[in-house]
Amino acid sequence: MEKIISNLILISFFLVLSISCTSEAKNSKDNNSESSVNSDLHKIEFKTALQFTTAENRNKPFELSENLLIADFNQPEEHFPTIILDAQKRFQTIEGFGGALTDASAETFYKLPVKAQNEILEAYFDKEKGIGYNLCRTTIHSCDFSSESYAYAEVEDDKSLSHFSIQHDQKYRIPFIKAVIQKAGNEFRLFASPWSPPAWMKTNNNMLEGGSLKPEYFQTWADYFVKFFEAYQQNDIDFWGLTIQNEPMASQRWESCIYSAEEERDFVKNFLGPTLEKKQMGDKKIIVWDHNRGIMYQRAKVIFDDPEAAKYVWGTGFHWYTGDHFENVKLVNEAFPDKKTIFTEGCVFPFDKNKVNEWQWGERYGKSIIMDLNNSASAWVDWNVLLDQNGGPNHVANYCFAPIIADTKSGKLTYMSSYYYLGHFSKFIRPGAQRIICSSNNDELLATAFINKDNSIALVVMNQANREFQFKIWLEGKGTLIKMPQHSISTIVINEVKGKK
Numbered sequence: 001m002e003k004i005i006s007n008l009i010l011i012s013f014f015l016v017l018s019i020s021c022t023s024e025a026k027n028s029k030d031n032n033s034e035s036s037v038n039s040d041l042h043k044i045e046f047k048t049a050l051q052f053t054t055a056e057n058r059n060k061p062f063e064l065s066e067n068l069l070i071a072d073f074n075q076p077e078e079h080f081p082t083i084i085l086d087a088q089k090r091f092q093t094i095e096g097f098g099g100a101l102t103d104a105s106a107e108t109f110y111k112l113p114v115k116a117q118n119e120i121l122e123a124y125f126d127k128e129k130g131i132g133y134n135l136c137r138t139t140i141h142s143c144d145f146s147s148e149s150y151a152y153a154e155v156e157d158d159k160s161l162s163h164f165s166i167q168h169d170q171k172y173r174i175p176f177i178k179a180v181i182q183k184a185g186n187e188f189r190l191f192a193s194p195w196s197p198p199a200w201m202k203t204n205n206n207m208l209e210g211g212s213l214k215p216e217y218f219q220t221w222a223d224y225f226v227k228f229f230e231a232y233q234q235n236d237i238d239f240w241g242l243t244i245q246n247e248p249m250a251s252q253r254w255e256s257c258i259y260s261a262e263e264e265r266d267f268v269k270n271f272l273g274p275t276l277e278k279k280q281m282g283d284k285k286i287i288v289w290d291h292n293r294g295i296m297y298q299r300a301k302v303i304f305d306d307p308e309a310a311k312y313v314w315g316t317g318f319h320w321y322t323g324d325h326f327e328n329v330k331l332v333n334e335a336f337p338d339k340k341t342i343f344t345e346g347c348v349f350p351f352d353k354n355k356v357n358e359w360q361w362g363e364r365y366g367k368s369i370i371m372d373l374n375n376s377a378s379a380w381v382d383w384n385v386l387l388d389q390n391g392g393p394n395h396v397a398n399y400c401f402a403p404i405i406a407d408t409k410s411g412k413l414t415y416m417s418s419y420y421y422l423g424h425f426s427k428f429i430r431p432g433a434q435r436i437i438c439s440s441n442n443d444e445l446l447a448t449a450f451i452n453k454d455n456s457i458a459l460v461v462m463n464q465a466n467r468e469f470q471f472k473i474w475l476e477g478k479g480t481l482i483k484m485p486q487h488s489i490s491t492i493v494i495n496e497v498k499g500k501k
Contacts, residue, residue, distance in 0.1 A: 048068075081469070085475040087437075092378050092435055103393075108387060112406055136190050192242045211258065218271045269309035329377060350399060388405070403419035429450045437449075461490050468484065
């Protein structure tokens with residue numbers, strides 16, 4: 001009976017819309033350009049739609065619904081849930097999606113059988129068989145997600161950094177990153193973040209528990225960034241960008257360092273920016289703040305209001321650990337439209353093996369990604385891509401979840417719901433895509449939409465309700481009806497280019 005009612009609803013929808021299946025546009029130009037989004041904004045038509053869905057209590061992630069019927073849809077109803085798309089109004093361009101290639105991820109990776117290693121690389125970095133990650137983060141020496149605390153220059157007062165060495169990273173992290181690059185291909189980009197300068201550069205003489213960078217070591221610390229990039233380049237690893245300091249307002253029991261907004265401004269203006277330019281590294285994207293959304297506007301304002309500092313900075317990074325405050329992302333973009341915003345870290349914690357399969361984790365990710373993208377974020381980068389059965393390794397026992405959890409004893413991989421929710425964005429919204437108008441008349445619909453460089457449109461919609469949800473899509477006088485199971489996420493690909501998914 002439920003199936004009959006559902007079919008009657010579908011039939012009545014298309015009768016109301018005066019069913020008229022679309023035909024191919026006459027004399028249409030080839031819109032499959034890979035270099036840029038087609039500039040002929042009047043040629044976007046609603047021709048085809050494919051729906052990929054992942055739902056709680058179903059064992060078919062990215063389940064495909066084909067042959068969605070496209071019909072004339074001139075006037076949306078006021079009270080029937082509808083998402084209205086306008087591909088002629090475009091906003092930020094996407095840099096990419098990804099996660100962090102930490103010491104913990106790398107060490108866990110190499111404790112697994114080769115078969116599991118290959119599965120992880122494919123799951124994350126293959127655009128067809130996996131979710132197509134292309135933008136990742138790594139650390140400059142240790143963070144909490146390392147098996148021990150270490151720096152690349154441990155000799156005290158070594159201002160020339162003559163003892164600088166990345167030998168520690170040769171065991172796990174560098175081979176892991178190189179394997180990722182090989183799998184991901186030419187689109188892959190990497191940025192780096194320090195959690196703390198070496199202890200001898202700091203006021204507390206400790207890499208852990210906060211402290212600040214001593215003024216006499218500002219130049220040495222800027223040189224340290226250069227040494228890091230040069231050493232990794234010698235290992236065939238190049239960097240797209242960097243953040244100045246991970247969470248510069250947090251004094252943690254792990255690696256941490258405090259900067260006021262003025263200190264961060266002056267460091268980039270007088271030391272880091274000029275040093276990178278002098279070393280022909282001025283093309284690297286410098287990201288400030290790299291902390292929570294709450295006070296990100298004040299941090300951005302102090303730096304971007306100073307043109308001598310702002311000229312070196314690409315954008316503002318942010319995390320999600322204290323409240324949502326999504327509106328602050330938009331405010332930074334509106335006030336400084338020539339600068340980018342980027343989500344640089346988020347995870348769920350504390351680790352509990354009994355909660356790995358809970359669906360709420362994916363919905364936490366999905367909501368944040370949609371809201372951040374709709375408020376101007378150009379990229380969204382998760383925390384650890386991989387952790388072990390204890391949520392580590394972590395040298396201060398700050399154990400957390402990751403989208404893939406690996407049992408290093410059995411070799412078993414567990415995919416959390418967060419992996420699939422992330423994939424509904426990264427797999428379908430590709431680098432170079434632009435956000436378009438995605439307007440909803442229903443508060444239960446969380447959605448965002450992007451037009452890719454091949455002119456396909458990726459609409460991502462979440463249903464967090466305890467019931468099935470139906471809604472219509474409107475685009476330039478055409479429409480279709482979409483059904484979503486309870487607690488699910490769907491990506492609807494409009495005008496998919498054949499041979500691509």
